[in-house]
Amino acid sequence: MAVPKRRMSRANTRSRRAQWKATATGLVGVTVAGQQHKVPRRLLKAARLGLIDLDRR
Template structure:
């Protein structure tokens, strides 16, 4: 098993951890109502449409 030979400095540790951020989900307006914001490639929870077809009952 790999074991570090030297202690990692505080600045290197923080520099590495700075990249671990949660990203804001991209939202697009629903194609049917243009009011609801929907995550791309997901069915709209408000109207149940996906790519112009009803896939989920609202």
């Protein structure tokens, strides 16, 4: 594990941490049984095969 050589100030630590942001998952349109749904790309195949209940919200 990396060990810092010097102590980092509170302001620098917090400004560095503030740069980390979670990104929203991109949704892809899929047509199942004639209805259009938006699902994450990693669930696309499962949605097409009917393994996911898309009507539940």
